[in-house]
Amino acid sequence: MLRVVAVASSDGWAFVEDGGRLFLVRPPFTAASKAEVSDAVVARAVSEHGFNATDREFGSWGELIGFLEEGITSHAAPALSRFERLQRMLPHATAEVVDLYLDRIESELLPQGQWRPARLLLERLLALDSVGVRPELLKRIVALLGDCTAAETTAMDAREELVHDPDLLAERVPLAAAKYGATALARYLRGTAPG
Amino acid sequence: MRTITFYSYRGGSGRTRVLSEVAKHLARGGQSVVAMDLDLRAPGLHYSLPPIDGTCAGRGVVDWVWSLAEADQRTAELNLGLVDTPGDADSPAPLYVLPAGDALSHSYWHRLAALDRHHLLCSGQSAGQAWTPPPPGAAYLLELQQRIEQQHRPHFLLVSSPGGVTDLGAVATSVLADTVVCLVPNTQEGLAGTRVVLWHMGSLRRPPGAGPVEIVLVLCLQDHRPPHSEQEAAANAVQYLSDGAISLAQSPELRPPLVLHVDPGDGPGEVSPYLEDCRELARRLM
Numbered sequence: 341m342l343r344v345v346a347v348a349s350s351d352g353w354a355f356v357e358d359g360g361r362l363f364l365v366r367p368p369f370t371a372a373s374k375a376e377v378s379d380a381v382v383a384r385a386v387s388e389h390g391f392n393a394t395d396r397e398f399g400s401w402g403e404l405i406g407f408l409e410e411g412i413t414s415h416a417a418p419a420l421s422r423f424e425r426l427q428r429m430l431p432h433a434t435a436e437v438v439d440l441y442l443d444r445i446e447s448e449l450l451p452q453g454q455w456r457p458a459r460l461l462l463e464r465l466l467a468l469d470s471v472g473v474r475p476e477l478l479k480r481i482v483a484l485l486g487d488c489t490a491a492e493t494t495a496m497d498a499r500e501e502l503v504h505d506p507d508l509l510a511e512r513v514p515l516a517a518a519k520y521g522a523t524a525l526a527r528y529l530r531g532t533a534p535g
Numbered sequence: 536m537r538t539i540t541f542y543s544y545r546g547g548s549g550r551t552r553v554l555s556e557v558a559k560h561l562a563r564g565g566q567s568v569v570a571m572d573l574d575l576r577a578p579g580l581h582y583s584l585p586p587i588d589g590t591c592a593g594r595g596v597v598d599w600v601w602s603l604a605e606a607d608q609r610t611a612e613l614n615l616g617l618v619d620t621p622g623d624a625d626s627p628a629p630l631y632v633l634p635a636g637d638a639l640s641h642s643y644w645h646r647l648a649a650l651d652r653h654h655l656l657c658s659g660q661s662a663g664q665a666w667t668p669p670p671p672g673a674a675y676l677l678e679l680q681q682r683i684e685q686q687h688r689p690h691f692l693l694v695s696s697p698g699g700v701t702d703l704g705a706v707a708t709s710v711l712a713d714t715v716v717c718l719v720p721n722t723q724e725g726l727a728g729t730r731v732v733l734w735h736m737g738s739l740r741r742p743p744g745a746g747p748v749e750i751v752l753v754l755c756l757q758d759h760r761p762p763h764s765e766q767e768a769a770a771n772a773v774q775y776l777s778d779g780a781i782s783l784a785q786s787p788e789l790r791p792p793l794v795l796h797v798d799p800g801d802g803p804g805e806v807s808p809y810l811e812d813c814r815e816l817a818r819r820l821m
Contacts, residue, residue, distance in 0.1 A: 452645075453648075453649055502671045502674060503668075503671050503674070509674060512603065512604075512674070512675075512678075513603075513674045513675060513677065513678035514678075515678055515681030515682055515685060516677035516678040516680075516681050518681075519677075519681055520677070520742050520743045520744065521743060524743035524744075525674065525677075525742070525743060527743075528668070528669075528740065528742055528743055529668055529669065529671055529673065529674055530668055531668030531740075
């Protein structure tokens, strides 16, 4: 039987008595984050560090950690998705903040091929008052939207391009083109009959 | 180089293990082998055939295709992993593994997602097409196949196909393969699923000039129960798998299957019937 003798619910830290020994457990609740302590440490935690003395028993470590995790969650601010947080903050974004967003779109989203999220974000930025009065921001957003469109088109065209141009196919896959014939291979990949 | 694809409709049929055992038998018999993992969304061949140097990082089908298709590196290096083949052979031929990639790394899934984004590994039919074409990425896999042949000149390329009905499975079985070793669990669901796949294979076009795919059935008896004898089970399986196709073109040409007995695991003792069956399969494929 495990007994929680003191707890700081919002942090998930707790002192636990297990077989007559006292342990401090804390997130992330791995074996390494469990340390044996003395009675004096527990007493000081309660008197000086805001731990609440308690006397709750648990049948297993799983139940106990579930209880501690629940405590952390209930004290945490309601979780918002990244997009929801962004939506709430965007209307208040100053020109400088918009500039930072654009930097991140350019350096993170576009190189990762995340064109759709990038486009959604750019369209929202485009509607901001702070952008309307700054032509250079407007110009940059429009340019990035153009990059998104071009990249999306390239992605959709990649498959078409490869199978419609025997010369390109021969350049990209020279050994396969040599074995099957570039034109015949292109036709095969297009699903069209010869002739 | 002969390309043999190992396919099973359902997971857990022992496809990877059988491929690995066959690869080792072939190598011990003096036949050089490259084993390639095309089960890109559930890779694992490198666990059965671990490279001696112990790494899959930067070495895999996904890395290679990505380099060619996305990074435009026409001369991407093909870096196969040599596999140890312990046994009683004096001088086994080399056995290499080409894993799907380092599936524990972020870059593996990132690169696979990039290939997905460009629809390189999924096919689709549109107006004006005489048949459903393979995905465009098949071109890169055909290139990879040729590259393996040119660079290593192995006697055999053994391909681990994804299970189920997938575009990549269609490439593995109908585009790349000369022979498909089709593992069929002796269960109703295993047989029914395999039958559909065999019909599907019958309707897929082969690359220009390529002959028909030879199908080698392997009946897995993990779930076999009397009263049928093994011979009856094998005959019933062939009968079932051969029947029911709507189009004659889809009817597969099937020969009696090789029966694969239960895999006893890696316990000590004499050579198990399972390993004997794998050896027999390797002999047939030679």
